[in-house]
Amino acid sequence: MIFSRRKLMSKKRRGRQRAASKPCAAFTDKRMEHVVEVSHTRILFAGAMLMLAFGAISVRLIDIALLQEATEPRVAHSTRVEAMRMDRADIVDRNGVLLATNLNTASLYANPRKILDPNEAARQLITALPELREAEIQRLLKTDRAFVWLRRNLTPRQQQSVNALGIPGLYFQSAETRVYPNGPLAAHILGFADIDNRGIAGIERSFDTSLRENSEPLRLTIDTRVQHALQDELLKAKVEFNAIGATGIIMDVNNGEILAMASLPDYDPNYAGQALPDQRFNRATLGVYELGSTFKIFTAAMALDYGVVKMSGGYDATEPIRVSRFLIRDYHAKKRWLSVPEIFMYSSNIGAAKMAQDVGTEAQQEFFGQLGMLHPARVELPEVGAPIIPTPWRPVSTMTISYGHGMAVSPLQLVSGVSAMVNGGLVHRATLIRSPSTEPRAAKRIISARTSLEVRRLMRLVVETGTGKNAAAEGYVVGGKTGTADKPANGGYRRRSLISSFIGAFPMQAPRYVVLALLDEPQGNKATHGYATGGWVAAPIVKRVVARVAPLLGVRPVDETAPELHQVLDINLNREGRQLASY
C-alpha cells in the first residue's frame, strides 16, 4: 500500500514536472484522468480487501460468540445434567429396596520401581491396612515390575489413611464395585458379579447384558421383608433340627410371582469367592428331590379331575401292596377302607397308589407334563436342575410317583404345581421379574375350578385334623400337605436321611400365597419326640412364616369358626353317613 502510494506520488510529481516542461493542456488532462482512474481502482481494491478481512473477522466473531463449539464437553453447555451412569444397573425388590448396586471404590497399587525403601513402605502400609501381611507386601514391593496390586476396593477411610502415609510409588485406581447391601439376603436369587462386573450367577448372570446396557433398575418380585422372615425361620429350624440344608419358597398363586426364595446354607455375595460349593448351591431351583407325600396333592387332583374317583369315593388300604421289589405301605396305617379325604388326611401311600393306578400311566405323564414337571423349571435363573423322571415309566413308577417317590423335581416346580392346584386350576410360569404391566399374566388351565376347590378342602383338612396340624397359623386358614421322603442312595433309600417338607397355602377360602418349607436331613429332638417328619419339623416353619408375613402382605386374619368358611371348605364324607368337620 505504502509502495503504491509512493509510486502514485512519484507519478504525480513526474506528471507535474512534465506539465511544467511541456505546457500542453490536452495532454495533461488526459494524463491526469488516467492517474485518477488508476488511483480510484486501487482505492477500491484496497477497500475490498479490507472489507474481506473484516468480513472474515466478523464471521469468526459470530462463530465464536454465537455458535456452539462441537468439541467442547456437552455437559458444560447442557441446561440439564444427565443422570449418573454406572457400569451395571441396580437390582431392586418389588418395593424398590436396593438389593444390588455399583459403587465407586479406590484400589491401591504400587510401582515397585519408584518405591525408595520397600521394607519401610511395607511397615508403614500395614499400620493403615492391618489386614495385609507385611512379608507379602515386602515381597511385592521388591519385585522388578512396574505394577502390583496391593489391595482392591478400599473404603474411603482406608484410602485416606494410605494417602496420609505419603509413600511415593503408591497409587489409587478408581473402579466400580458391585455391592449387595443386604448381604446374604436373597443371595441365591441375586447371584453375584465378578471383579470385572460380569454376572457369574443368579439374576446377575441371566440379565448380565441388560444390566450392563440399561440404566433403569431391574425390579424383582422379591419382597425383602418376606424374604427375611422366610430365611430367618428356615435358619432357626435348620439349627434346631441339625439339618444339613433347608429351602423355602413363597409364591403368589395368582400370577406365579416369587416373593421369597431361600436356600440354606447361604453365602454373602459381597464375598462370593469365599463361599463353599454347598453354600452356593441353590436347593430351591437347582436341587431336585423326591418330595414324598406332597405329591399326593397332584394325585388327588388328577384323580378327581379325570373323574376316576369322587370325594365320596375311596380305596381299601388294609393291606400293603407288593409290586415286584417294592412294598407300598402306610406310615400312619389305618388298616381299613379309606375315603379320598382320609387317604389325604392320613397320607395313605396305599390309597394314593391305587388312585394313580386308576388314573393310568399315560394320563399321569400327561398331567405332570402339563404341570411342567418333566422339564427343567422355567424361571429367570441359570441354576435350574433337570427333574429325574423314570425311564421307562412303568406302572410301578406310576404308583410310587403318586406318593412322591421315583421322580425327583425341584422345590420350585412343586410350588408352581401346587399354586395351580389351589388357584382355581391355572398354571402360571414362575417368575422373579416384576412386570410393569398390570395385565394378568398368561396362564393355562390344568384342572377345573371345582377340582381346585376340592383340593383346597383336602389341604385344609390336613391342617385341621391331619398330619399338618402344626402349620395352623391362627386366623389365616392355612391348608397344606406334609411330605417326608427317604433320600435315595446306592440304588435304594437311606432310612435315617429324610427330606421333610410342608407345602401350605393361605387363606384357603381364597388362596393368595403358597409357602414351602423343606429341611434336608433333619434330626428329631425331644420337642418332636424324636420325629423328623414334615409334620413335626417343616409344618411349624410354615406356621411361623405365615404368621409373620401375612400382615406384611395385607392378608387379614379371619374368624376361623365363621359359618361362611364352613360353607366353603366343609367336606361331606359318605362313609357311614358321617360328616367330617373340616373347613
Next chain:
Amino acid sequence: MRGAILLVWVGLAGIAGFALFNITFKVEQLENELSALNKQILKEQNTIHVLRAEWSFLNRPANIEGLARELLPELRHPQTSQIGGIEDLTDTPKTAPDGLATNGLPISKAAARNGQ
C-alpha cells in the same frame, strides 16, 4: 456529510462489536457456572447413590431385628388378635355421626347389632 455517515457507521460497528463481545464473555462466564453446577450435581448424585446403598445396608431386616432385640427387648411379633382393619378400632366415638349408639363398639359392628 460523508465523513459523518462513515463516523456513524464506524460507531455503530464499534458498539455492535462491543455488545457482541460483552455477550460472549457473559455467556462464557455463565457456561462456566453451569459447568460447575453440573459437576456439583453429578457429585451430589454420586453421594445420593452411596447414601442409598448405605440406607439399604443399615435397613437390612437382620440389622433392624438385631437392634430391636437389643434396644426394645419387650418387642414381640404381633399376635393375630392384634391385627385388624381401621373399622375394628375400638377407639370410636360413643355416638356415631348418624346418632347410632356404638357403646364403644366399632361402627360396623354396632350397626350390625342394631340391625341397620
